[in-house]
Amino acid sequence: MKISDLFSVDGYGVVVTGGASGIGLGYAEALVSNGARVTILDVDAESMEKETVRLRKNGLDIRGETVDVTDHAALDAAMDEAARVYGGLDAVFANAGIDPGVGFVGEWVGAERLRIREGAIENYSDERWNRVIGINLNGIFATVRAAVRHMKPQKSGHIVVTSSLASTRVEPAIGAAYMAAKAGVVQFMRTVALEVAAFNITVNAIAPGYIVTNIGGGHAKNPVEQKAVARVIPMHRVGFPQDMDGIAIFLASKASDYITGQEIIVDGGMGLGVAD
Ligand SMILES: NC(=O)c1ccc[n+]([C@@H]2O[C@H](COP(=O)([O-])OP(=O)(O)OC[C@H]3O[C@@H](n4cnc5c(N)ncnc54)[C@H](O)[C@@H]3O)[C@@H](O)[C@H]2O)c1
Numbered sequence: 001m002k003i004s005d006l007f008s009v010d011g012y013g014v015v016v017t018g019g020a021s022g023i024g025l026g027y028a029e030a031l032v033s034n035g036a037r038v039t040i041l042d043v044d045a046e047s048m049e050k051e052t053v054r055l056r057k058n059g060l061d062i063r064g065e066t067v068d069v070t071d072h073a074a075l076d077a078a079m080d081e082a083a084r085v086y087g088g089l090d091a092v093f094a095n096a097g098i099d100p101g102v103g104f105v106g107e108w109v110g111a112e113r114l115r116i117r118e119g120a121i122e123n124y125s126d127e128r129w130n131r132v133i134g135i136n137l138n139g140i141f142a143t144v145r146a147a148v149r150h151m152k153p154q155k156s157g158h159i160v161v162t163s164s165l166a167s168t169r170v171e172p173a174i175g176a177a178y179m180a181a182k183a184g185v186v187q188f189m190r191t192v193a194l195e196v197a198a199f200n201i202t203v204n205a206i207a208p209g210y211i212v213t214n215i216g217g218g219h220a221k222n223p224v225e226q227k228a229v230a231r232v233i234p235m236h237r238v239g240f241p242q243d244m245d246g247i248a249i250f251l252a253s254k255a256s257d258y259i260t261g262q263e264i265i266v267d268g269g270m271g272l273g274v275a276d
Pocket residue numbers: 017018019020021022023024041042043044047067068069070095096097098099135139162163164165207208209210211212213214215216
């Protein structure tokens with residue numbers, strides 16, 4: 001077996017939700033640059049247009065559709081259209097997600113991390129809870145469901161969901177709904193993996209640590225924040241979407257054909273604790 005065959009995604013039909021920015025755009029670029037045909041679905045029409053035009057200029061086979069993953073009928077229609085264009089779906093990345101804003105604590109001020117009234121559980125609004133669950137959990141469910149509808153008859157496919165270190169480790173500055181959604185995503189991923197294994201479909205999760213993207217208004221682009229976070233990452237640097245390239249190709253290609261129901265953490269060791 002040649003490595004170039006094992007990891008090939010050449011000609012694959014791929015869909016990435018939340019593909020106009022950050023980690024999703026990274027997945028899309030990694031796949032499309034290696035010969036896949038990629039559709040990005042994103043609620044942000046402007047960024048999607050900008051990124052697809054940029055990638056098409058490089059001769060890459062990428063298309064985009066404006067879809068909000070909370071609109072399950074529109075999502076189904078977009079997935080059907082991508083499958084029609086590609087004659088099936090080889091890999092689907094259920095990735096779109098948001099950071100809901102404040103948690104119950106904020107920034108460190110000296111040795112103290114201040115409590116935030118708005119993020120406290122007794123003040124947590126239904127609107128905020130439902131918005132996060134609607135995108136970060138229900139949106140993943142609807143994307144995976146649509147992917148399975150196409151992959152089951154073809155008896156093949158790779159589904160990848162984006163979870164987070166937050167699926168197992170509480171990040172108090174992000175808040176309860178995000179933690180619940182990400183933990184839910186992982187157990188949902190395992191359940192579907194068990195169900196569809198007999199149809200030769202794999203379902204896995206990528207759990208990023210701290211990756212510089214536009215999430216939460218792009219605060220991770222601030223060099224002061226990056227420097228502070230890098231101190232508590234054992235590899236002493238923050239992550240970038242390109243750090244996901246290897247795992248994205250691996251989980252989409254036949255290199256991972258016998259691996260299912262797994263959450264793979266990509267975090268520079270952050271989940272292990274602080275080393276030095
Ligand atoms: N950046 C990190 O450190 C980090 C860490 C762990 C997990 N994640 C997860 O990675 C995923 C991608 O986040 P990112 O950091 O790349 O953020 P990002 O904001 O850079 O990209 C997210 C993309 O999803 C799109 N999106 C948001 N809501 C949508 C909706 N309702 N329908 C369709 N598209 C929608 C946005 O328009 C955006 O293009 C999310 O699931 C996030 O929870 C990120």
